Amino acid sequence: MNSNETTLKQTENMHRIFNIQREAQIKDPYPSLALRIDRIDRMIDMIVRNEASIIDAVMADFESRSPFTTRFTDIVPTLDNLKYVRKNLKKWMKPEKRNSKFPLGLIGAKSKVEHVPIGVVGNISPWNFPIALALSPIGEIFGAGNRCLLKPSELSQHSSDVMAEMIGASFDESELAVILGGPELSAEFSKLKFNHILFTGSTSVARLVAQAAAPNLIPLTLELGGKNPVIISETADLKLAAEKLIWSKTVNGGQICLSPDTVYIPEKSVEGFVTACKDSLKKLHPNVKQDPEYTHAISQRHADRINDIATDAKEKGARVIPLSDEVGEGRKILPSLILNPGPECRVTQEETFGPLLTVVSYSQLQNVVNEINEKPKPLGLYYFGKNQEEIDKLTYETSSGGMVVNDLFAHSNQEDLPFGGVGDSGMGSYHGYDGFKNFSHAKAFYTQSNLDPFKMLRPPYSIKVMDSFKKQVKR
Known part of the structure; x- marks a missing residue:
């Protein structure tokens, strides 16, 4: 057949x-x-x-x-x-x-x-x-x-x-x-x-x-899904944020619709964040290449696509930082950071759906808010820090399917919270x-009593009824 x-x-x-x-x-x-x-x-x-x-x-x-x-x-x-x-x-x-x-x-x-x-x-x-x-x-x-x-x-x-x-x-x-x-x-x-x-x-x-x-x-x-943003505040615990982010990019090989895609971080914290990410990978997967807990890509085509995205960013001038000294093979793609890629890079335009994490430095939170609002609405938005004004700003000035503070994915595991996207991330x-x-x-269900309260609304209308409705036209 x-x-x-x-x-x-x-x-x-x-x-x-x-x-x-x-x-x-x-x-x-x-x-x-x-x-x-x-x-x-x-x-x-x-x-x-x-x-x-x-x-x-x-x-x-x-x-x-x-x-x-x-x-x-x-x-x-x-x-x-x-x-x-x-x-x-x-x-x-x-x-x-x-x-x-x-x-x-x-x-x-x-x-x-x-x-x-x-x-x-x-x-x-x-x-x-x-x-x-x-x-x-x-x-x-x-x-x-x-x-x-x-x-x-x-x-x-x-x-x-x-x-x-x-x-x-x-x-x-x-x-x-x-x-x-x-x-x-x-x-x-x-x-x-x-x-x-x-x-x-x-x-x-x-x-x-x-x-x-x-x-x-x-x-x-x-x-x-979408390019889910992460905002790291100056008030954040950088080590904790890095560990949670690297975990999120390695669990299931980063193949998660809620996976963080782009990290916005204060300029002065970038190098410390890179070091913290490398340390986190060593802690989570000491021998990542041989670790059976590390999930492979679903297909070789998908693995090739992720590798091509990283190569494209490097060729166009972005700083690509592998987080391990080991090199993945076949469908095993090891995590990398991609620092400040340009708008022409594929990693800036596409949802990676793998263990690549874009890192973009910022000096003003408003610039981050503006950039998020210029892009398609994400499924999840994540914030690490303890500045309530920043949390409020992101809550009320951006749009996303859900928002999580000081964690990743956690809202999707709460049975009493709705889960879904908005705009390009779903409906x-x-x-x-x-x-x-x-x-x-x-289904709306209405039961009327045996009385007939609407009898007066059937013609012919009395002067009293017409005057009554006329008086209701007011502020």
């Missing part, structure tokens, strides 16, 4: 399963609390039972990625989110009482919001955290009473295959199913008449997903209750 015939069969199967899920949702549009919790319980049990298979699959995709990293970044966060949804779901499903406009509430009128399922949700997940970003959102999708069709990345094929196998063994395809295939299938996936699409990936691909979904007016949640948000609401329809 050639590739075109394979894609055709995959597309036919995808349409078949989508239609099954849509018909099943019509028959059972409001699943009970017990059924929703049962689905979440099956997800939890499925992940726990298949832990070894998941670890092996992710290792095969990345060539080298330690079992601890997969547990720490993929398995445990997914289980935590599923358990959080399960614990709070009964409370979230309760109607929200709202006030009825005076004086209607006094005569028996009642207002509330019912969060009802939206239907069938399409989840297009990426390769960098192939398990967490595929399965964790399904906690909120199931919690909201929906069904889900999952399209994982073909770049992490082993992980996608193991998810298809374990989901097929734990769920009826009318509840949850995995669609395997390449970019051509992803394009067709986005054209299905989903009730909502969640896409996690690059901004460029997100635009294609949005275009495909637009004819059907499908609501989208887009979790993207919509999920996690916890915000995810439950995101994958629900907030």
